[in-house]
Amino acid sequence: MTGPVLRADGVTMRFGDVVALEQLDLQVAPGEFLVVVGASGCGKSTLLNLFAGFEQPTEGTVELLGERIAGVEPRCGMVFQSYALFPWLTVTDNIGFGPSARGTRDDKAIADLIRLVGIEGFEDHYPAQLSGGMRQRVALARTLANDPDVLLCDEPFAALDAMTRQVLQEELNRLVETTKKTVVFITHSIDEALLLADRIVVLTARPGRVKTEVANPLPRPRTAKVQLSADYLRLKEQIWESVQEEVLAHMRATR
Amino acid sequence: MSRFPPQIPRRSRTVYGFLGITAVLVVWTLLTMPVFTDTVEERRAVTNDAGDVVDYEVVRTERRYAVVNRPGLDTPWNTFRRANDDYIQIFRHIGRSTLRILLGFLISASLAVPLGISMGLFPRLRAALNPIVSFLRPIPSIAWVPLALIWLGVDEVQKLFIIFMGSFAAALIYTVEATLKVDPDLIRAAENLGVRKRQLLTKVLLPAALPSILSGLKVVMAICWTCVISAEIVGTSQGLGSLIWVRKEIADTAAIMVGIVCISLVVLVLDALFTLLERKLVPWMFLRERGE
Numbered sequence: 115m116t117g118p119v120l121r122a123d124g125v126t127m128r129f130g131d132v133v134a135l136e137q138l139d140l141q142v143a144p145g146e147f148l149v150v151v152g153a154s155g156c157g158k159s160t161l162l163n164l165f166a167g168f169e170q171p172t173e174g175t176v177e178l179l180g181e182r183i184a185g186v187e188p189r190c191g192m193v194f195q196s197y198a199l200f201p202w203l204t205v206t207d208n209i210g211f212g213p214s215a216r217g218t219r220d221d222k223a224i225a226d227l228i229r230l231v232g233i234e235g236f237e238d239h240y241p242a243q244l245s246g247g248m249r250q251r252v253a254l255a256r257t258l259a260n261d262p263d264v265l266l267c268d269e270p271f272a273a274l275d276a277m278t279r280q281v282l283q284e285e286l287n288r289l290v291e292t293t294k295k296t297v298v299f300i301t302h303s304i305d306e307a308l309l310l311a312d313r314i315v316v317l318t319a320r321p322g323r324v325k326t327e328v329a330n331p332l333p334r335p336r337t338a339k340v341q342l343s344a345d346y347l348r349l350k351e352q353i354w355e356s357v358q359e360e361v362l363a364h365m366r367a368t369r
Numbered sequence: 370m371s372r373f374p375p376q377i378p379r380r381s382r383t384v385y386g387f388l389g390i391t392a393v394l395v396v397w398t399l400l401t402m403p404v405f406t407d408t409v410e411e412r413r414a415v416t417n418d419a420g421d422v423v424d425y426e427v428v429r430t431e432r433r434y435a436v437v438n439r440p441g442l443d444t445p446w447n448t449f450r451r452a453n454d455d456y457i458q459i460f461r462h463i464g465r466s467t468l469r470i471l472l473g474f475l476i477s478a479s480l481a482v483p484l485g486i487s488m489g490l491f492p493r494l495r496a497a498l499n500p501i502v503s504f505l506r507p508i509p510s511i512a513w514v515p516l517a518l519i520w521l522g523v524d525e526v527q528k529l530f531i532i533f534m535g536s537f538a539a540a541l542i543y544t545v546e547a548t549l550k551v552d553p554d555l556i557r558a559a560e561n562l563g564v565r566k567r568q569l570l571t572k573v574l575l576p577a578a579l580p581s582i583l584s585g586l587k588v589v590m591a592i593c594w595t596c597v598i599s600a601e602i603v604g605t606s607q608g609l610g611s612l613i614w615v616r617k618e619i620a621d622t623a624a625i626m627v628g629i630v631c632i633s634l635v636v637l638v639l640d641a642l643f644t645l646l647e648r649k650l651v652p653w654m655f656l657r658e659r660g661e
Contacts, residue, residue: 168557188563198558202576202653212562215572240653260562 117180119144119264119296120165120190125174126321127160134160136321137174142264147290147297149311151304151357153364157322158300162266165298166192179263188212191262195269197249199241205252206237212260227255230289247278254286258293265290267299271306280338283309287336304353308346309336316356319364326356394445401444408432443623451623452630463631465607467639469525469600470593473532477540477593478586485544486570486578495545502538510535510596514603523604528597535596536589543585544578551577580651587643594636609635 118141127135134157142148152158163169164176167187176183178190199208209227213219228234231251241249250270257265267286271279283306290297301307307314308330316326330349332340340346377385409432412425443451452459488495513534521527551574559573560566601610613628648655 166557166561168561186557186560188561190561192558192561194554194558196552196554198552198554200555200559200573200576202579202651211559211564215559215562215564215568240656242653242656256562 118142119146119179120298121175121177121180122161122164122171123175123177125161125164125171125176127157127164127169128172133321135164135171136323138323140315140324142296142298145294145296147299147310147312148315149299149301149307149313150315150317151301151307151353152317152322153319153357153361154302155364155368156317156319156360158302158317159268161317161322162192162268162298162300165264166190166266188260189262190264190266191257191260193250193253193257193265193267193270195272197241197246197253199249199253199256201241204238204240205233205244208241208252209255209259211256216260224259227259230258230292231255232285245278246274247282250274250282251285254289258289258295263296265295265297265299267297269300269302272301279306284337286310287334291335304350304357305341307353308332308349309338309340314353316353316360319360319367325360326353328353328356397442397445401442441622443626448623448626448630452627455624455627459612459627459631462607462609462612462628463635465605466594466597466601466609466632467635469528469532469608470590470597470639473529473536473596474586474590474593476529477533477536477589481537481540481589482544482582482586485541485582486548486574488541488545489548489551489578490574498541502541505534505538506542508534509599511599511602514599517600518603527604528600531600532593532596535599536592539592540586540589543589544582547578547581547585548574550581580647580654583643583647583651587640587647590639590643591636594632598632 120140120142122138122140125135125138125140126133138161140161150158150161160169164171165178165183165187167183167185167190170184178187183190200211203211205228206224207214210219210221210224213223228237231254233248233251233255236244236248241252244252253270271282274282287310297310299307299310311330314328314330315324316328317323318325328349332343332345332349408430410427411429411431413428414422415424415426417423484498488498510531513531517527517530517534521530555573555577556569559569564572597608598610598613601608602614605611606615609628609632613625616622616624616628
């Protein structure tokens with residue numbers, strides 16, 4: 115595959131009078147880990163919903179592998195901030211949900227995924243019996259079970275405590291390095307972006323547009339230790355300046 | 370207060386519970402205590418010179434004690450004895466009322482659940498039916514008794530009609546609410562995982578809405594009990610409702626009390642059975658109680 119996996123072309127998204135995104139252009143390369151950072155209300159989630167096919171753009175086109183995304187797109191697997199696990203299904207059945215629905219369930223593949231995300235021993239638990247961190251692992255495995263081309267992550271770790279979050283960030287890195295998935299990840303945490311991303315895109319305050327793009331050359335495999343390097347701090351400062359302007363703009367606009 | 374709401378240990382709760390029940394029985398007993406009454410006076414006529422009676426004077430006063438039972442209430446003991454003597458009859462009444470309720474409830478629920486889910490899914494249907502539901506909901510079941518008699522006579526269909534009219538709107542509203550309350554992220558997640566639209570209903574929507582639908586139906590079943598008492602006002606000699614309405618005519622307060630207590634006990638038992646059913650159907654809702 116030579117062209118981009120995902121492509122947003124002149125995308126404008128309006129909800130009534132609110133313009134969430136305006137003339138946004140974005141491309142995601144195969145195997146790339148793209149992190150989108152922005153002030154709250156900048157339309158980050160809207161962008162992800164367009165890639166997943168939950169919404170259709172008011173103007174412009176969104177494409178997956180050169181085909182226009184016209185409906186919900188199972189090849190773009192979504193990981194939700196709220197986990198969105200099915201409470202009536204056990205861990206195993208949650209992970210097997212997608213394959214079952216498509217008639218391709220394979221118990222060995224599910225067992226492999228359970229090992230991959232580190233939830234062995236909890237196969238027969240229900241989501242209500244799991245901690246937030248464990249739930250998000252299950253959600254990740256559930257999305258991976260469908261073998262999507264792209265992993266869309268909508269602030270998946272935002273509801274977790276700082277320590278669990280760090281562990282999961284490192285595990286996501288490892289996971290993406292082994293599965294070679296293309297990832298679009300949304301967050302408002304610059305630290306999270308620097309730890310995960312190959313490339314970071316800063317969106318402007320509403321209406322959302324690409325403001326800055328920063329390549330993240332920090333060496334892989336990355337762990338939390340990378341946060342101590344001088345390069346890390348320099349990048350963080352650079353991104354923060356860019357984001358700060360938008361946060362202030364957003365505060366002025368909503369005052 | 371360091372802990373809110375304040376709590377006491379389980380054993381104390383049981384003790385205080387019994388104290389409460391005992392207090393009611395004590396008050397009940399006091400209210401039915403014989404009252405000692407009546408002062409009897411012996412009088413003699415006082416006449417004037419012409420022989421006309423002008424006054425009576427009290428010659429002797431005597432206090433007599435008569436046992437006067439308040440007509441409105443029989444003693445707890447008599448009530449218990451009545452229940453004990455007539456228990457076969459009472460079980461028959463309970464059986465008949467329960468049968469009516471279960472039938473009425475099943476009719477009500479089996480129509481309200483599919484319709485309610487449809488209303489949750491189709492906003493036009495919801496908009497069209499909402500005014501009708503709002504109109505029906507405040508009408509108490511007893512208001513349907515006259516029409517039910519005129520239209521349907523005095524047989525079982527008339528009883529079921531009253532139960533249905535009294536419970537259907539509530540069942541419908543609970544189901545609609547349960548459907549609307551389903552987390553939209555679950556629907557999105559399922560679609561994202563490749564579930565087709567027509568599979569969504571059985572694979573996601575039903576299991577997601579089921580816990581709230583069931584807890585709504587539990588309330589509806591209690592509503593059905595209030596309906597059956599209305600339904601049994603006339604046209605039957607069987608059922609707990611009929612028992613208390615018929616005994617009213619001869620002021621048989623013991624029998625009426627037995628009927629009332631039975632209504633309450635049967636509702637408690639059915640409620641417990643319904644909870645068992647919930648544990649079977651939606652076991653994942655009872656996990657936390659097990660203590661993770």
